[in-house]
Amino acid sequence: MSPDQTELSASARGVRGFEVELGPxxxxxxxxxxxxxxxxxxxxxxxxxxxxxxxxxLDDTVHLGEDLQMAAQSLQGQLAxxxxxxxxxxxxxxxxxxxxxxxAGYPPIEGQFPTFTVFPIEVRVDFEHELVVVNNRTIRxxxxxxxxxxxxxxxDRLNNERFNAAPFARALLRIYALLIAEATVNGGDKAPGPxxxxxxxxxxxxxxxxxxxxxxxxxxxxxxxxRRSKELTMGSRRLVFGTTRNRxxxxxxDSSGRTETFGSLEVxxxxxxxxxx
Numbered sequence: 001m002s003p004d005q006t007e008l009s010a011s012a013r014g015v016r017g018f019e020v021e022l023g024p025x026x027x028x029x030x031x032x033x034x035x036x037x038x039x040x041x042x043x044x045x046x047x048x049x050x051x052x053x054x055x056x057x058l059d060d061t062v063h064l065g066e067d068l069q070m071a072a073q074s075l076q077g078q079l080a081x082x083x084x085x086x087x088x089x090x091x092x093x094x095x096x097x098x099x100x101x102x103x104a105g106y107p108p109i110e111g112q113f114p115t116f117t118v119f120p121i122e123v124r125v126d127f128e129h130e131l132v133v134v135n136n137r138t139i140r141x142x143x144x145x146x147x148x149x150x151x152x153x154x155x156d157r158l159n160n161e162r163f164n165a166a167p168f169a170r171a172l173l174r175i176y177a178l179l180i181a182e183a184t185v186n187g188g189d190k191a192p193g194p195x196x197x198x199x200x201x202x203x204x205x206x207x208x209x210x211x212x213x214x215x216x217x218x219x220x221x222x223x224x225x226x227r228r229s230k231e232l233t234m235g236s237r238r239l240v241f242g243t244t245r246n247r248x249x250x251x252x253x254d255s256s257g258r259t260e261t262f263g264s265l266e267v268x269x270x271x272x273x274x275x276x277x
Contacts, residue, residue, distance in 0.1 A: 011083055025074065025078065029071045134150060134154065246263055248262040
């Protein structure tokens, strides 16, 4: 396809438009580059002085150079006209292909374009700046299947890494005591209740480790792992996470898609242990 033909072609839109309009040209360019890589032996002619082969190799280099320039210019023109997700239709296409790209056994995708959660991974699509943010990591890969593969690898690392449940439980105990003390001071004659809001626990904890490096989703994942570890009892005290129906709670999603929303943390003595956990 010549540059003139490229200018006359319609703009590629969406993932499918990219694949259909630019895919064949990219494959053709790759084949030209593969042929060009074989011409690197032309340098040996300085030692061999095989004039017959040298003439052929130089002729091939000239022709491949012309083909390479034409192919690259054609793709440049098409890429300049590419629109990734200008309308709701292309956004829905990207979202659906992102959803379908995940293998069985991974948490379901939650949220709406351009912000998703695959518990506890947060994904934010920013096509205006041609990037995707996965948690705090910026990537330039935009294809939904490639982004899904990266999220799956991140989830695999999280699930395989060792979780130090006991230190996390002790940190929650300390923060609980701090928040109860603050409520006692600020409440005047009114005694504080036995539970503290879980979002307040996160506020204190994230302030200690740095909010930019510890998201709410990561906090929820740590609670999920803590509850699975059974490290909820420290000495005579037990951590109890209270469920809530409020939208402001901390949402935990397991691989089957089952969700639980927790709104509070309470520390109870073992003798007073109840069935809330």
